[in-house]
Amino acid sequence: MITINKKDYKIIDVHTHLPWQDEYKTIKEKEQCLIDELKKNKIDSAVLIADSLSESCIGNNQECFDVVKRNANLKMVYGFTPLERFDEQLTELHEMLEKKEVIGVKLYPGHEDFCMNDSRLDKVFKLCIKFDVPVVIHTEWNWDYYPQYSHPFFISQIAEKYKDLRIVCAHIWIPRSIESIKQTIKHDNIFYDMSSFAFDDEYKKLYPKATFITYEKAIEILEEIINKNPDKIMFGSDFGTLKIDAHIEIVSRLNISELNLSKLLFKNAQKIYRI
Numbered sequence: 001m002i003t004i005n006k007k008d009y010k011i012i013d014v015h016t017h018l019p020w021q022d023e024y025k026t027i028k029e030k031e032q033c034l035i036d037e038l039k040k041n042k043i044d045s046a047v048l049i050a051d052s053l054s055e056s057c058i059g060n061n062q063e064c065f066d067v068v069k070r071n072a073n074l075k076m077v078y079g080f081t082p083l084e085r086f087d088e089q090l091t092e093l094h095e096m097l098e099k100k101e102v103i104g105v106k107l108y109p110g111h112e113d114f115c116m117n118d119s120r121l122d123k124v125f126k127l128c129i130k131f132d133v134p135v136v137i138h139t140e141w142n143w144d145y146y147p148q149y150s151h152p153f154f155i156s157q158i159a160e161k162y163k164d165l166r167i168v169c170a171h172i173w174i175p176r177s178i179e180s181i182k183q184t185i186k187h188d189n190i191f192y193d194m195s196s197f198a199f200d201d202e203y204k205k206l207y208p209k210a211t212f213i214t215y216e217k218a219i220e221i222l223e224e225i226i227n228k229n230p231d232k233i234m235f236g237s238d239f240g241t242l243k244i245d246a247h248i249e250i251v252s253r254l255n256i257s258e259l260n261l262s263k264l265l266f267k268n269a270q271k272i273y274r275i
């Protein structure tokens with residue numbers, strides 16, 4: 001058990017969204033909720049990940065960009081889909097990268113019907129390399145019917161083909177994190193964020209069919225990953241759906257060194273996202 005003394009550590013949450021719940025009616029209300037939550041949990045800065053869809057309860061790219069512009073402690077990751085408005089998105093993304101308005105690109109395979117070996121994605125990877133930003137990929141195994149579009153095999157293939165591309169695997173294929181790490185860890189350009197490792201009771205009630213891990217299991221997995229690969233993994237919560245305080249609780253219970261804690265909480269994020 002470690003205590004997180006805020007004098008010694010910054011905290012960067014690399015995986016947040018605007019909340020989708022009905023009680024937040026407008027983007028302004030969603031923004032306020034996120035900002036209040038960051039403040040309550042003493043988060044120094046956060047990465048806000050936009051949805052790739054033009055209509056979204058977690059905010060599309062333009063809506064998220066408006067939020068980020070108003071808050072100096074937020075950076076934005078662009079949500080991209082290869083399934084619609086391809087050239088339009090590519091142009092918009094290019095412009096935003098040029099102006100340094102976004103610090104990464106998020107893909108949602110599995111949530112959306114495309115696989116990570118889809119050759120349309122090559123253009124996105126090349127843009128990420130050109131502007132030196134990571135691509136963030138949604139990775140999980142949680143649902144029985146869930147297509148394994150971001151299987152570690154495909155991610156390894158991309159890492160091999162694009163050695164200058166930094167790849168962030170969001171959620172580390174939870175709950176099959178250890179076996180997936182084994183398949184991907186040898187690539188210097190693959191990194192991970194621990195968002196969605198803390199499934200609180202509220203979430204479990206909402207999604208009773210998902211395969212959850214307990215806090216104890218999450219701690220066991222994270223300790224194993226961090227102690228062996230301290231430069232690879234970043235703190236994230238998936239706020240909007242899950243809770244920041246629950247993720248901090250898990251981190252505070254980890255048996256890791258102070259140096260590795262500082263890497264987890266902010267140093268790795270600074271390097272990987274160049275922030």
Ligand SMILES: [Zn+2]
Pocket residue numbers: 015017049238
């Ligand atoms: Zn997310």
